[in-house]
Amino acid sequence: MNSRRVGVERIFSWSALDEKTRVGIIVSVFLLVAISPAVGQSIETGWDIAESGVDSNLNAAAVHGNETWVFGDGGVMLSSSDEGMTWSAMNSDTTADLISADSAYDSMAVLDSTGSVLMKQGLDADWTNIGSPGEGMVDLVLIGQNSLILVGVDGAIWRYSASNWQEIETQFTENLNDISFLDENNGIACGENGTLLFTTNGGISWNYREAPTGSSDSNLISVGYYNPYRLYAASSDGQILSSTTTSAQNWNLVEIESEGYNTSLDENLKSIEVVSASIILFAGPDNYLGVSLDGGNIVEHNIIPDGINTSFNDHAMIDYQKGIVVGNQGVILLTDSSGKNDLVGFEIPDYGNFGEFSEYADDMMLDGFKATVKIVGFGILFGFLIGVILAMFKTAPTNLKGLVEGRPNGIVRTLGGGLAAVGLYLFWEGVSGFSELGLDGIEYIFTPVGDPRGFAMFGLGIALTLLGLLFLSNNGKFSKIEIGRVTLNPWKIRPLNSIATLYTDFFRNTPLIVQFMFIHFGLSLGMEIQDAYESVFGDMGVDGFDYWLLGESAFISAIFTLGLNSGAYQCETIRGAIAAIPSGQMEAGRSIGLTYMGTMKLVIMPQAIRICIPPIGNEMVNLVLNSSLAMVIGYAELSRQGRLIIAVTFQIFWAWGMVMISYFVVTWTLALLLRRLEEKTKIPGLGISGGA
Amino acid sequence: MSEVVLSIRDLEKTYPGGVQAVRGVSFDVHQGESVAIIGSSGSGKSTVLRCINRLIEPTGGVIELGGTQINTPRANVNEIRSRIGMVFQSFELFAHLKVLENVTLGLRHVRGMSKSEADKVAMEVLERVDLLERVDAYPGNLSGGQKQRVAIARALAMKPEVILFDEPTSALDPELIGSVLKTIRGLADEGLTMIIVTHEINFARDVADRIVYLDKGLVAEEGPSSIINNPKTERMQRFLASMNEEH
Ligand SMILES: Nc1ncnc2c1ncn2[C@@H]1O[C@H](COP(=O)(O)OP(=O)(O)OP(=O)(O)O)[C@@H](O)[C@H]1O
Ligand SMILES: [Mg+2]
Numbered sequence: 001m002n003s004r005r006v007g008v009e010r011i012f013s014w015s016a017l018d019e020k021t022r023v024g025i026i027v028s029v030f031l032l033v034a035i036s037p038a039v040g041q042s043i044e045t046g047w048d049i050a051e052s053g054v055d056s057n058l059n060a061a062a063v064h065g066n067e068t069w070v071f072g073d074g075g076v077m078l079s080s081s082d083e084g085m086t087w088s089a090m091n092s093d094t095t096a097d098l099i100s101a102d103s104a105y106d107s108m109a110v111l112d113s114t115g116s117v118l119m120k121q122g123l124d125a126d127w128t129n130i131g132s133p134g135e136g137m138v139d140l141v142l143i144g145q146n147s148l149i150l151v152g153v154d155g156a157i158w159r160y161s162a163s164n165w166q167e168i169e170t171q172f173t174e175n176l177n178d179i180s181f182l183d184e185n186n187g188i189a190c191g192e193n194g195t196l197l198f199t200t201n202g203g204i205s206w207n208y209r210e211a212p213t214g215s216s217d218s219n220l221i222s223v224g225y226y227n228p229y230r231l232y233a234a235s236s237d238g239q240i241l242s243s244t245t246t247s248a249q250n251w252n253l254v255e256i257e258s259e260g261y262n263t264s265l266d267e268n269l270k271s272i273e274v275v276s277a278s279i280i281l282f283a284g285p286d287n288y289l290g291v292s293l294d295g296g297n298i299v300e301h302n303i304i305p306d307g308i309n310t311s312f313n314d315h316a317m318i319d320y321q322k323g324i325v326v327g328n329q330g331v332i333l334l335t336d337s338s339g340k341n342d343l344v345g346f347e348i349p350d351y352g353n354f355g356e357f358s359e360y361a362d363d364m365m366l367d368g369f370k371a372t373v374k375i376v377g378f379g380i381l382f383g384f385l386i387g388v389i390l391a392m393f394k395t396a397p398t399n400l401k402g403l404v405e406g407r408p409n410g411i412v413r414t415l416g417g418g419l420a421a422v423g424l425y426l427f428w429e430g431v432s433g434f435s436e437l438g439l440d441g442i443e444y445i446f447t448p449v450g451d452p453r454g455f456a457m458f459g460l461g462i463a464l465t466l467l468g469l470l471f472l473s474n475n476g477k478f479s480k481i482e483i484g485r486v487t488l489n490p491w492k493i494r495p496l497n498s499i500a501t502l503y504t505d506f507f508r509n510t511p512l513i514v515q516f517m518f519i520h521f522g523l524s525l526g527m528e529i530q531d532a533y534e535s536v537f538g539d540m541g542v543d544g545f546d547y548w549l550l551g552e553s554a555f556i557s558a559i560f561t562l563g564l565n566s567g568a569y570q571c572e573t574i575r576g577a578i579a580a581i582p583s584g585q586m587e588a589g590r591s592i593g594l595t596y597m598g599t600m601k602l603v604i605m606p607q608a609i610r611i612c613i614p615p616i617g618n619e620m621v622n623l624v625l626n627s628s629l630a631m632v633i634g635y636a637e638l639s640r641q642g643r644l645i646i647a648v649t650f651q652i653f654w655a656w657g658m659v660m661i662s663y664f665v666v667t668w669t670l671a672l673l674l675r676r677l678e679e680k681t682k683i684p685g686l687g688i689s690g691g692a
Numbered sequence: 693m694s695e696v697v698l699s700i701r702d703l704e705k706t707y708p709g710g711v712q713a714v715r716g717v718s719f720d721v722h723q724g725e726s727v728a729i730i731g732s733s734g735s736g737k738s739t740v741l742r743c744i745n746r747l748i749e750p751t752g753g754v755i756e757l758g759g760t761q762i763n764t765p766r767a768n769v770n771e772i773r774s775r776i777g778m779v780f781q782s783f784e785l786f787a788h789l790k791v792l793e794n795v796t797l798g799l800r801h802v803r804g805m806s807k808s809e810a811d812k813v814a815m816e817v818l819e820r821v822d823l824l825e826r827v828d829a830y831p832g833n834l835s836g837g838q839k840q841r842v843a844i845a846r847a848l849a850m851k852p853e854v855i856l857f858d859e860p861t862s863a864l865d866p867e868l869i870g871s872v873l874k875t876i877r878g879l880a881d882e883g884l885t886m887i888i889v890t891h892e893i894n895f896a897r898d899v900a901d902r903i904v905y906l907d908k909g910l911v912a913e914e915g916p917s918s919i920i921n922n923p924k925t926e927r928m929q930r931f932l933a934s935m936n937e938e939h
Contacts, residue, residue, distance in 0.1 A: 406765025587747050588784035588843075592798035592850055593774025602797060606788045683788050685832015 021672060044342040045303040047289065047333040050324070052078060052087050058326035060101035061316035064108045065123045068316055070326050071098035071110050084324040084334040092127070094118070101314075104142040104181075111140045111150065117160070121146055133158040133165045141179045141187065149203045151176035151189050159203050170206050172197060178271075180225040188248055190220035190233050198248050212253045214263055215239050224274030232280055232296065234272045238265035240280075240296035254296035261542030265290065265299055273315035275323075281339055283312035283325055291339045302339045351649035361645045361658060368641030369662050375555065375637060376624050376666065379562030383623060384616070386567025388609075391574035392600060393500035400470065401478045401491040409474060416471025419464045427461025430454040466490075500571065507568035512561070513629045519561045520633035526553030526560075554635040558627070566623045570616060577612035578604055610681050617674035621667045628663070638662050694723040697758060697885050698744065698854050704752030705739050713739040715909035716753070721854060724883040728890055728900035728917070732931055736909040737889040741856045744887070745776040758853060774802050777847030777855035781862050783839040785831035791818070791842050792827040795849045803850070817845045821875050837868035841875050848879070855879075857888040873899075893920060893935050905931070 052058065058072040070078040070087070075098060077090040092098070096112035103109075108120040115132035117140065137152040147161035153175045157168040174195040181187035181203075189197045194211030211218070218235035225231050231248050233241040240254040253263045267288045273281040282290035282299065287309050289302035310327035317323030324334045349356045404412050433454035434447055448455040470490050480489035507515070519525050530553055533540060540546045550556060581604050589599030609616075631640035642659035646652055698721040705714040714736040721727050729737050743750040746762065746769050755763045762772045786794050792814055799810035818824055821841040831839055840860055847855050857876065861869040873895050880886065880899050890896055896903060897920040905913040905928050913919060913928045923929045 582782075582784070584780055584782055584784040585786070588778075588780060588786070590747065590770075591745055591773055591776075591778035591780075592846065593770050593802040594798065595770050598801055602801060603786050607786075610788065683832065684830045685787050 021676070024672070025669070043303060045305050046337045046340045046342050047302065047305055047325070047335050049305050049308065050080075050084055050087065050332040050334050052330040052332045053089065054078065055330040057311075057328040058313065058330060058332065059097065059099050060110065060314045061324055061326045062101040062103035062108055063316050063318055063323075064103045064120070065106070068318070068324060069101065069103070069108065070316075070324070070332060071101050072326075072330070073097040075112075077110075078332075083318060083322060084332065087332065092118070093129075100139045102140055102142045102148070105145040107142055107145045109140055109142055109148050111137055115150075115152075117148070117150070119148075130160065130163075131165070133160075133167065138176065139178050141181050143181055143184050143187070143202050147202075149179060149181075149187070151179045151191075155191070155195075157189070157203065157206065168203060168206070170197070172206065172208065177220060178222045180223045182225045182228065186225070186228070186247075188223050188225055188231060188233075190223040192219045194218050194220060196220065196223075196233065196248070196251065200247065209243075209248055209251060212241060212251045214253050215241060221269060222272045224272055224280070226274045226277055230274070230277045230295075232272060232274050234269045234282065236269060238267045238269055239263060240265065240272075240292075240299075242295060255542060256296060256299055258298045258300070267301075270312060271314050273317055273323075275317050275320040275338070279320055279338055281315050281317070281323075281325070283315060283327075285311040288312065289325060289333075289339055293338075293340075300341060303341050305333065308333070351651055354654065357649055357651050357654055358658075360649060361651075361655065364641045364645055365638070365658055365662060368636060368638040368659075369666070371555075371635065371641075372624070372627055372637040372662075372666060375558045375562060375630060375635065376627050376670075378559040379566060379623055379627065380620050382559055382563030383566030383570055383619075386563060387570025387574050387616075387619075388605070390500045390503060390567060390571035391578060392605075393496040394504075394571065394575050395578050396494060396496040397596070398496065399492050399494045400467075403495075404471065404474060404491075405478070409476060412471050412474050416468045416474065418468070420468025420472060423461045423464030423466070423468050425461070426457040427465060430456070430458030430461055434458075504568040504571055507565050512565055512626055513632055515565055516558070516561045516629055516633050519564075520554060520557035524553075526556035526558075529553075529556050552635070554630070554633050557633055558630040558635045558637075562623055562627055562630070565626070566619060569622070570619050573612050573615045573619060574608060576615075577608035580611055581607050610678075610683065613674060613678045613681070617671065617678075620670060620674070624663065624667050624670060694725075696720045696756075697723050697725075698887075699756040700740070700744070700753065701755075702753040703740060703743060703750055703755065705736070705743055705748065706751045713909055714743070714750075717906070717909070717911050718753075719904050719911060719914060721885060721887060724885055725901045726880045726884070726886045726888065726899060727902045727904060728888045728896035729904045729906060730890065730893065730896055730931075731906035731912075732934075735906040737906055738858055739909075740906070741778070741858050741887065741889055744856060745773050745778055747778075770802070774798065774850055775853050777850060777852035779840070779843050779847050779855065779857045779860050781859040783831075783836075783843045783863070785839055785842055785846075787831050789830075790827070791823065791829050791831070791834070794831065794842055795846050798846065798850050814845070814849055817848045818842075820848065820878070821845045822871075835868060836864045837871040840864065840872045844872075844875060844879075848884075854885045854887065857886065857890070859889050859891065861890070861892060891935065893932060896920065907931070 052070070054072065054076050056072040056074050056076045058070050058076070060071045062069050066081060068080045068084050075092040075094040075096060077092040077098065078087040079090050080087045094112060096114050096116065098110050098112050100111040101109065106123050110118045115135050115137045117130050117132065118127045119130050120127050133150060136156060137150045137158070140148050140150045142148045144161070150158040155170060155172040155174055155176060157170060159166045159168055172195065174192045176189050176191035176195065179187065179189040185200055185202045187199050187203055194216040196209040196211055197206040198209050199206050215235060218237065218239055220233050221236045223231065223233040228246055229244050231243040240256065241251050242254050243251045255261045255263055256265060259265060267284050267290070268286055269282055269284045271283045275281065278293060278295045280292045280296060282288070287304055289304060289312055290299045291302060292299040308331060310329055310331040312325055312327040315323055315325045321338050322336045324332055326332050349360060351357045351360065433451050437447065437450040439447065439450065478491040480487050530550055533550055540550055585603055585607070586599055589603040594602065627637060628639040630637050631643070638659050642655045645655040649655065701718050703714055703717040706712045717740055719727070729740065731737050739748070742748045744755060750763055754761055757772065757775060786797065789797065792811065795814035795818060796810035799805045799813055800807065805813070815824070818827060821844055823838060823841055823845065826834060826838060831842065834842065860876065861872050864872065873892065876888065877899050888896070888900065897917045900917050903915060903917055903919055904911055907927050913923065913925050920932065923932055
């Protein structure tokens with residue numbers, strides 16, 4: 001017993017736990033991590049193979065009226081009038097490779113690799129060759145029934161209108177890859193090294209748009225313009241760029257949630273097709289097709305039909321669900337579901353069945369459980385730290401007399417004068433702002449909110465003025481002041497104690513739920529801390545420890561609120577424990593020459609903390625229970641998850657029951673740990689004996 | 693006579709409530725001397741001791757340690773206290789620390805010794821108070837006599853210029869008093885400078901070189917230990933008589 005080493009490091013060791021506790025912990029962990037069920041479900045491709053009848057590489061596709069057209073190497077032209085199911089070869093009068101096509105304003109145009117453009121000006125018109133502005137053109141876009149724009153290498157832009165070719169001179173020289181127009185005037189082109197060019201006058205003049213950080217070196221291969229505020233672009237190595245500002249002013253890299261909040265799909269891309277404000281289809285050279293329904297946040301990797309292995313080159317969508325995609329070796333696939341994978345065997349779950357309910361709920365519950373444990377863990381540490389500091393503040397004996405005594409009176413008075421002057425200045429500055437608030441009578445109690453800065457100056461000003469006047473009046477007697485029947489001795493004021501009292505009074509006399517909302521929404525504390533972190537250490541990224549710790553602003557606000565609040569309560573408990581340590585202990589510590597703080601740290605606190613483990617344990621359990629209020633600031637802890645589960649399943653009894661059990665597991669484990677801690681740190685002759 | 697270690701001149705202490713506990717006490721303590729302070733309850737004995745190591749601030753008078761005044765606001769109290777040992781009536785051991793750690797705490801955190809150095813010094817003093825076999829015990833598991841000897845060892849370890857004992861045996865059961873008194877006597881014989889406040893009149897007479905009799909905050913009589921046998925003042929006679937009745 002006597003030789004047993006008592007130290008915190010041993011308390012949580014697994015081998016030191018007795019068997020009952022170990023089994024308890026294992027069982028509770030097991031209960032929470034429910035085994036995921038196996039059900040006969042499968043996922044199938046959302047694309048069907050269409051017979052093209054050719055094996056040339058198919059480079060471009062377009063929808064023209066009721067027909068769908070496909071263009072490929074060697075002048076191959078195919079058309080389908082049944083939405084892509086059957087195809088027939090068309091005569092093209094050329095053997096050059098057809099590389100790009102567009103259809104709009106009832107016209108259709110195709111670009112070949114020599115730079116010549118074939119055009120069908122009207123639904124029933126014949127193909128006519130409108131000539132070539134030169135080699136090196138890669139993409140074209142129609143900006144009217146008889147007008148179009150070509151882009152190509154070295155920043156070449158040619159405009160065809162009124163049967164004339166006109167070269168657009170710009171100072172941009174990067175190779176351009178793709179061009180897209182919203183209407184006759186507004187259009188965007190993209191190219192190598194993050195080049196984004198924007199026009200508002202039908203391509204006569206072009207302005208540069210800055211690519212988002214992280215993509216300024218990217219080769220932007222495709223761009224899509226959906227509406228005035230929705231533009232997307234993609235890079236050859238899988239970045240998705242979006243702009244939601246008019247005139248494409250600002251561009252952002254989309255964080256792809258399905259790729260772990262990465263900013264790249266990790267797939268090579270060839271082309272994107274924007275079919276609605278948020279639905280985007282992706283095609284890539286390595287047999288890749290993908291679709292996102294939410295602007296790129298979640299991108300589903302399409303399953304490719306068996307037997308297809310190609311490089312996909314272009315989409316042509318009839319509507320946002322129906323359409324085709326073409327690729328090398330004559331591949332044409334068609335879909336009527338935006339290419340989304342088919343879920344076969346998936347049924348709508350019956351949440352009236354507890355098994356199916358918990359299958360849905362347990363993952364969410366586990367997330368909530370982890371989130372709760374996370375704020376509780378940090379909250380406890382933080383709260384305890386604050387509690388200890390405040391308790392030391394509250395018990396600190398230093399009063400104003402102690403601060404002044406023994407210093408030359410001249411210095412004290414000079415300091416007093418200075419403080420009074422600063423105090424008066426602050427007071428005046430603070431007060432003079434109040435009148436602008438337009439308050440009346442009792443409304444003045446809200447000045448701390450209306451003018452926080454002014455109120456802080458006002459309060460600090462009063463405190464400093466009084467302190468300064470006191471110091472000025474110092475004559476070394478430190479006598480008390482009598483005002484009528486009331487006597488008080490300002491020299492006995494203990495500044496640290498006053499600060500701590502103000503703090504605890506404030507936090508204990510306002511509702512926690514309001515503190516949560518005030519700190520998170522009012523002060524935006526979580527966001528401020530994130531911003532401060534990012535301005536010092538740079539972007540915290542989307543994974544790693546700093547993201548885990550600071551990635552969620554509600555989490556930061558929650559631990560601060562819980563810690564600050566719990567600290568105010570723990571402070572009183574710890575202070576009580578300090579008071580319970582006989583005064584002789586402080587004297588004994590000081591008598592061997594330790595300083596006040598040294599004695600506090602080495603003698604008083606180690607004993608006080610041991611004494612207050614049980615009541616502090618109660619505070620910590622309270623903290624766990626209080627953590628449920630973090631749901632009001634949108635933190636996904638257990639209670640909030642409970643509400644979300646109910647929103648989907650409508651199983652109120654089961655959901656709240658599960659939440660309750662989960663809380664019990666947290667508090668009960670905590671109580672066990674604390675009991676263990678108490679036993680382990682128990683010292684003969686210290687504190688009330690009892691227990692084990 | 694050898695040099696004066698501690699000199700007290702006109703010491704006064706009036707407690708905030710207005711109690712004049714000490715009203716002008718003067719005496720000297722010489723190198724190697726043991727001085728016993730006796731007097732009835734409330735006569736101000738503890739107050740004098742606590743003023744000496746500045747656990748309380750005297751309201752008047754001068755205290756000099758090794759020739760320099762120590763009761764000025766500018767003096768470094770922590771340094772002064774580490775030069776003056778104090779043994780309390782109620783032991784005041786640090787309950788969360790083992791015997792050895794109780795003794796080494798000051799050595800390590802005030803004297804700045806390494807753990808091994810401090811342990812070495814502590815083992816030496818614990819040997820002097822005959823407690824070597826209990827170094828790993830917690831104070832809660834010791835007898836009262838053992839506790840007080842640990843407290844003495846804790847004070848001794850700091851190599852103080854003077855040790856103050858405030859009724860070191862008053863809280864002990866009669867059968868445990870002997871071991872503590874024996875330890876103190878041993879220290880006196882070794883030539884340690886000490887002030888002992890005690891109600892053990894016989895012990896004071898046998899061990900102390902000099903007796904200071906306090907009455908109502910004043911030194912009523914002072915002299916070699918022989919004055920216990922022949923008190924001059926009537927007050928001291930009555931005090932001694934009352935003490936003898938008790939035993
Ligand atoms: N902290 C205090 N505040 C006010 N008065 C005090 C305080 N401590 C002691 N006194 C008073 O001062 C006087 C002297 O007390 P002191 O403790 O010095 O006596 P003592 O000689 O040590 O007595 P005892 O033999 O009982 O220990 C007593 O009247 C006591 O009531
Ligand atoms: Mg006393």
